[in-house]
């Protein structure tokens with residue numbers, strides 16, 4: 001039996017998989033585990049199943065000890081993990097790609113609709129108790145059919161968002177480190193462009209790239225100024241890809257028409273200027289938040305940890 005530390009609450013199905021084979025110490029507090037508590041608990045762990053709210057760095061890996069074999073993140077994004085530090089210590093790091101693709105694309109599209117059709121504004125108006133009635137020019141938004149969606153980062157989630165856009169009658173362009181499968185590009189009618197062109201021609205820009213030093217504030221003052229005044233920006237990837245202060249200023253100045261955010265630079269804090277604005281839809285990091293998806297993510301993370309502990313190749317190792 002190996003010792004498996006789970007850093008936060010995860011669905012029971014995944015815990016059962018782990019408990020069937022190993023000694024499991026799972027944090028079950030309603031608040032995130034504190035850093036000191038976490039460092040103490042990981043001591044002697046052979047596997048750590050981590051949530052994206054926990055920083056997995058050299059300090060934590062050393063606190064665990066040299067027997068640690070695997071860190072299994074319950075998330076596709078792994079900017080909370082210092083992957084080189086894992087590599088240096090011979091610790092395998094894994095994530096959960098694939099299983100959350102559709103759920104996250106749904107939220108991206110939900111935000112596109114919220115922003116372009118002013119759904120948040122409408123809901124706030126009704127709940128405020130203010131008088132309203134149907135009117136020819138009341139809360140007019142912007143239609144999607146025939147418009148262009150620009151996808152920044154055309155991995156699985158970007159592609160799934162593109163297929164929703166196609167169903168809505170949109171044109172799709174994308175910016176990506178590499179060309180996608182030509183058959184998929186043809187099916188989606190998606191054309192690869194550089195970021196400058198994407199910003200210039202898109203009516204909606206949706207961010208789906210991973211976060212790292214290369215994508216920190218990828219969308220800032222200059223990029224927002226390059227967008228159409230009628231365009232919208234949506235981010236369901238990671239907060240710091242977008243410079244929030246620059247976005248708030250652009251929204252206030254009317255440099256772009258609106259935005260939708262599921263992720264924030266300093267979660268759970270939201271830039272105070274964004275909270276003042278009507279033309280931004282804000283949701284609290286719900287991309288993968290369905291019962292089915294969270295269960296699939298936790299189960300995949302458990303399978304990754306179990307495989308490494310059994311001396312096998314895990315299904316989804318971070319390369």
Ligand SMILES: O=CC(=O)O
Nearest residue numbers: 074075076077288
């Ligand atoms: O944000 C969620 C994830 O990366 O899985």
